[in-house]
Amino acid sequence: MNTLVSVLRLPRGPDPNGRGFDPNSPRFIAMCPTTISASSETGTDSVEIGEEQRARSALRESFLRTLIAMTNKQVQFHMYERVKVEAKFGASDIDVLNFQVSELQTPIGVQKEALLRAKHRKMLLMTVYDADDPPTELPTDD
């Protein structure tokens, strides 16, 4: 009688919510202690690393505040094939791969709710303006 070799468990599959590369894994921590690979060359000066961490935190906070400030503002996306679309910005996902927008004005009509994917966006040129006071000329991507 042939018996099947037993296994402890099945291999873990991908996380549907992110792209992985867990920053808490031993390998990541050992090889990217400050999350900026260039800065690891400066040595293990804890004061410098602390300052760097503070700067990184400030940048992260600033980015998140920008996203919050953009909520419900009119924005314009530059897509492929010279298409520019306007919408009301909703939210971004954690990897900045997808943007949730409302009232997306497309060449073929207005989409009430939509998800704009990173691979479909040519450029993150988002011009945020007050809908009641739009600028007369918007910057281009030239």
Added chain:
Amino acid sequence: MAMRQTPLTCSGHTRPVVDLAFSGITPYGYFLISACKDGKPMLRQGDTGDWIGTFLGHKGAVWGATLNNEATKAATAAADFTAKVWDAVTGDEVLTLAHKHIVKSVNFTQDSSCLLTGGNDKIIRIYDLNKPEEEPQEITGHTSAIKKALWCNNDTQILSAADDKTVLLWDRNSTEVVKQLSFDMSVSSMEYIPDGEVLVITYGKTIAFYNALSLDMIKTVDAPASIHSASLHPDKDFFVAGGDDFKLYKFDYGTKEELESYKGHFGPVHCVRFSPDGELYASGSEDGTLRLWQTAVGKTYGLWKCVLPEELVSENSDTIYCTPAAPEIKA
């Protein structure tokens, strides 16, 4: 009592898996990268198949993928006419190298300083990764799409296989052809083993072994079905092959005898590679999965657990197994 092979299925890809590669052995184990037509190459822990991350950025099918020895860098070749270099620890894209056609093959030198690419534009390119803005060195000569280009002989030479039914050995400095192998049909895969300088080539139902320096043939073995990929064990006692009939075959390298065949995949097998320690081999298939297979069936390794004979004959043997007794484990 014979043990039956339990392959470990790694799911996650949504289209056929067309290429895979292992890193060397690092302080954190060894790693596996898979190239898939879904455009999202994945990094996995080599001995368990656990997913680590997905390299996001390509806009087309990924045809080739490789890791450097230390598994700190990854490179991918895609149908979006680019090859990309990635940080394999963070998953970040480091470099995009634009080509003029579909890129099929990528390969790092031993010190990871240069990247070799080849694809449908029939040109082999060498990129200096320390000077990425510089134009690559180009090597022309093939008259059809290049399937695989590999560094060999301590990175002083290059082996390339193309749809023009030739395998060419080039000198890196002179960029001239040193030797040539011609076949009656296209080569389906090529593996280079630096230790012992062995080249494994598959075409039709044949798995052929050559001396990588002289391109003298060592031996050929015929399989029961058309073979897409084969891999030689690091100790050169076995080799494995897979192809059109969905099965994995294991052969004795010395006697050329077929030892085992394993069913499991639900589509043709496109790629198969031994791990750097030879304890397992990984296969990628049209069915969108990777499977890990034990070299020594029944041995405790990775996620496989050895069950002692006394436990097997006990009256309560059904409580020994960690998974429910099922003839096929599907993931």
